[in-house]
Amino acid sequence: MGKDERPVVLSETVPYRTKIKSFVRREGRFTESQKQALAANWNTFGIEYDELSIDFLQLFGRQAYTVLEIGFGNGKSLAKMAVAYPEKNYLGIEVHRPGVGQLLKHLQNEKIKNVRVLQHDAKDVLSHKISDASLDALYLFFPDPWPKRKHHKRRLVQADFVQLIAKKLKVGGIFHVATDWQDYAHHILKVMSASELFQNTAGAALYSPCPEYRVRTKFEQRGQKLGYLIRDMVFKRV
Numbered sequence: 738m739g740k741d742e743r744p745v746v747l748s749e750t751v752p753y754r755t756k757i758k759s760f761v762r763r764e765g766r767f768t769e770s771q772k773q774a775l776a777a778n779w780n781t782f783g784i785e786y787d788e789l790s791i792d793f794l795q796l797f798g799r800q801a802y803t804v805l806e807i808g809f810g811n812g813k814s815l816a817k818m819a820v821a822y823p824e825k826n827y828l829g830i831e832v833h834r835p836g837v838g839q840l841l842k843h844l845q846n847e848k849i850k851n852v853r854v855l856q857h858d859a860k861d862v863l864s865h866k867i868s869d870a871s872l873d874a875l876y877l878f879f880p881d882p883w884p885k886r887k888h889h890k891r892r893l894v895q896a897d898f899v900q901l902i903a904k905k906l907k908v909g910g911i912f913h914v915a916t917d918w919q920d921y922a923h924h925i926l927k928v929m930s931a932s933e934l935f936q937n938t939a940g941a942a943l944y945s946p947c948p949e950y951r952v953r954t955k956f957e958q959r960g961q962k963l964g965y966l967i968r969d970m971v972f973k974r975v
Contacts, residue, residue: 771838812840
């Protein structure tokens with residue numbers, strides 16, 4: 738699906754032999770405007786990684802419905818969601834500097850105030866910076882599908898990831914994942930159905946209509962014209 742399908746990184750601090758990574762760094766072109774936006778706006782919107790839990794009330798200056806998006810790509814859809822739902826707090830994770838810089842350009846140009854950004858490994862962030870039962874929703878849109886069978890173990894949605902996000906979501910919280918790879922969609926349904934901590938809001942082994950809050954990107958629209966079928970899956974923490 739192109740640039741908006743940025744894969745999510747696992748820890749780069751653990752030797753490869755002991756931890757399977759779901760990410761290969763393919764950063765692409767880092768434009769001068771993206772570099773400038775990153776330098777100028779990181780102190781306003783960026784969060785430096787450490788192992789201290791984030792206090793959302795202190796970070797956003799308010800108590801509000803809080804959404805974490807893993808792998809926001811070029812940030813356009815995240816910025817559009819933040820504009821459409823100003824009453825919500827958004828925390829985005831992306832490891833690619835061009836994507837982070839591009840999102841910061843959107844936040845600056847559109848004067849968006851309800852987004853904060855982390856440029857780090859998603860599992861590390863979830864494990865160390867997100868308090869248990871603190872998230873209202875977690876979005877994972879178009880993660881790297883790792884289509885070759887020998888690479889399926891690198892897919893982010895695995896049993897250990899499900900256990901981790903279950904700890905971080907509030908009861909009643911939402912895990913929304915979207916993919917255009919049928920095999921990965923089947924894999925996700927299988928993994929999620931094996932967990933007693935989540936309920937498929939569409940019914941067992943069913944896909945959901947695309948919720949109106951998920952912005953259709955130009956890359957998704959291009960894929961649909963080529964015949965790709967987008968599958969949304971929405972699960973509730975029980």
